[in-house]
Amino acid sequence: MTDRHTDSPEELATEAVDLLKAFELTEYEAKCFTALCRIGQGTAKEVSEVAGVPQARVYDCMDSLQERGLADAQQSKPRRYRGSGPDEAVDTLERRVDEKLSRLGELLPQLGADAREEKGGEIWVTEGDAEVAERMARLVGDADTEVLLAVAVEDLLTDTLLDALRAATTRGVAVTVGSPAPAVRDAVASAVPDATVVETWTWWESHPIRPGAMSSVLMVDGHSLLVSADAPTDLPGVRTHRAVWTDGDDAPLVSMMRPLLSQAIAGDETATI
Template sequence: MTQYTSSDAGTDSLVEEAVSTLRTFELTEYEAKCFVALTRLREGTAKEVSDVADVPRARIYDSMDTLQDRGLVSVQESKPRRFRAVSPRESVELLEQQCRSRLDRLGTILPRLGSPDRSSSAGEVWTMEGETAVSERLATLVGDATDEVLLAVAVDALLGEDLIDALADAADRGVEVTVGSPDESVRADLDAALDGADVVETWTWWDSVPIEPGAVTSVCMVDGDALLVSADAATDLPGVRKHRAVWTDSAEAPVVGLMRPLLATAIRGDYRSD
C-alpha cells in the first residue's frame, strides 16, 4: 500500500491553493489544473499532464489551446504533441499584465458612463459596515486630501496598509496630517510608519483602552469637508463584533459643520488629565 507522507500533504495543499488562485484569473478548473501540473512537469505530453493533473485526457487539448492563447504554454507540434509551461515568474508577470490592462480599460470606461446631468444631493450621508470597508473608505478619503487630515483612531484593526500608505503619501504631498489616539501602542506604530505627520494623544471619545463595546472606533475629517465616524457594533453571533460607519464627502452635511471644531480641538490639543 502507498504511504501518504506529510510532504505529499503539503504539496497537495500547495497545488489546491495554486489552482484556486489561478481560477480567479478566469481560468477554468481544468485549465488551472493543467497549468499547475505542467509547471510541476515543466514539459510533457497530454497523457503525462492528464496523469498529474487528474484531468480527463479528452479535455487536455482544449485546455492547452486556451493556455497557449493566454501565453502561458508553448506547444511543440511533434507526435505526440508536447507542452511546456512558461516559468513561474513569467506566468505571474503575464497574468499581472493582463489584469492591469483590464483594470486600465475599466478605469477609462467607467467615468464615461456617469451622467453629466445628475449630481449628488447636497449633504448626503452614507452608511457602511465591515472592518475592511471602513479602513478602505478612510484610505480613499485621505487619498483625496489637499490641505488637511484630522484622524482620531482607537483601534489598530482599522490601520490597514492602504490607510497607512495614504496617510504617508498625504504627508509627503505637504498635506497637514494629524493623527490622535488614546492607545499608546497605536501611537507608537503610527510614529514609526509616518514621517511628516503629527501623532498625538487624545481621549475625547474614550474613557479607557481597550475601548468599551459600542464605543467610537475612529473619527476622520479631510479638508474640513469629508467626514467619517465609525463605531464598534455587536452582531447576532456571540462574541463577534464589527465596525459600522457613517460618512459624507459633502461639506453641506450638517454633521460636518458640527464636528469640524470639535475634531480640531480634540486631536490637536486634547490630552487626558489625571
C-alpha cells in the first residue's frame, strides 16, 4: 500500500488530475484547477506556469471551471483566479454526479419492460471478489422474509454485504449466517447483532478453501440463489471467486439447493453439497 505521506507535491497533483478527469474535466481544466489548489489564487500566467498549460488555453479553462462552480474570477488587471476550497469542490462534483445518477435512475426503467417479469429461471454468472459480494448484497437488499447465508471466506464478507445484512434485520427479515470459519462468524456477530450466527457443518476440509471449492451459498426468500466458488485467474498465485446466481425460483438449481442449504445452516451433517 502506498504511503501517501511520502508522495511529492508533483505526484499528488498528477493523481488529482487523473481523478478530476474522471469527473468530465479535460486534462487542461484538471491541471488548471489543481494548479489553483496549489497556489491559492493567481493570474493566468501564474496558473500556466504551475499547471504546464499554454497561457492562451488557461482563459478557456477558467471560463469552464467557473461554469462548473469550481473557480472564481476577480475583475482586475491582470485578471486573477481563485479555485474553490477542497471541501466545496468535492461537494460540487458529488452533487453533479448525484444529479446524473438520479436522472439515469429515472430514464433506465422507461427504456423497456423488466426482463425479470418476462422470463424466469435464468442463471447468471458474476466474477470477482467485490462483484460477487456486491451481487449478494443486492439480493439481500431485496429480501422480504428470510436470508440464509453460508460463507467460508472473509474475502466475500465486505462492508457492503454486512451493511445489507444489517439493514435486512432492521426491516424485520430473519437473517441466519453460518460458517465453518470462526473469524467469519465473529465478524458477522459483531456487525449484524440481530442476525442468527451459527457454526455450519464443514464441507471444506480446511481453511482457506481448496482451489475450486465452494466459498458461499446464499438464498433469499426461498427463491433467489447465489453459489460461489474459488476460481483461478490469469495471474500466477492470484485467485478470485466466481458465482452463479438467479433471482427467480423457476431455475432447477433453486429447488435442488433450498433443502440442502436449510439443512447446512441448521447444522444437519446428513446434507451433502
